Amino acid sequence: MLSKSKFIRGEKCRKSLWLYVHQPDLAFVPASQQAIMNRGTNIGVVARDYFPGGIMAVEGDYPTAESARRTLELIEQGVETIYEATFIFDDTLVAVDILAKIDGNWQLFECKGSATVKPYHIRDIAVQVYVVTGAGIPLIDAFVMHLNSGYVRRGDLNLQQLFICRSVFPKVQLMQPDIPLRLAELKEMLNQAEPVIEMGKYCESPYPCDFKEYCKTL
Ligand code: SF4
Structure with a gap:
């Protein structure tokens, strides 16, 4: 089964996804990169209080079919x-940071530790919207919740x-027709031999790939 993170990885580099699924032991995540990832997770936890009183759908460390x-x-x-909030559709699992029913309508919120909306945030939310709506939950909006770089804490x-x-909903809606095709391509690619892909700028952007050390040896 694919997941949101596998989709994002595969969109960045097919080979990175193939290695992640078939050769995960080849990954190397430097401590500095791990610290950035942990920070992002912590920001997601803090952001929940923006919508207090919610219920956690995931029991354990990772979303599963049971979470769905x-x-x-x-x-x-x-x-x-x-x-x-976890959903499965088209053999793909996504966990939405915050799903909130506001004035009777479901809205999706994805928390990010950056100070702006990045292009890969849009792809991230596009696959979430595809799976959530495919699973039968209509959405009227979808947001990136990012940090306000101008905020200065005074007191609490x-x-x-x-x-x-x-809101990134208009952009995300435009991408919907392509999502099932892209998911199908990734699933097909995973059933084949390791793809041959040269290293390039994408190995560092938008974040460093954890298979760089392996690819450098090829
Ligand atoms: S290091 Fe570059 S080429 Fe190798 S898997 Fe990662 S993104 Fe792809």
């Missing part, structure tokens, strides 16, 4: 804010000022 079952259960129970942390929510 629990998410649907929470929705049926009338819960209106779900953290790590003010989450309404710390985070900026930017």
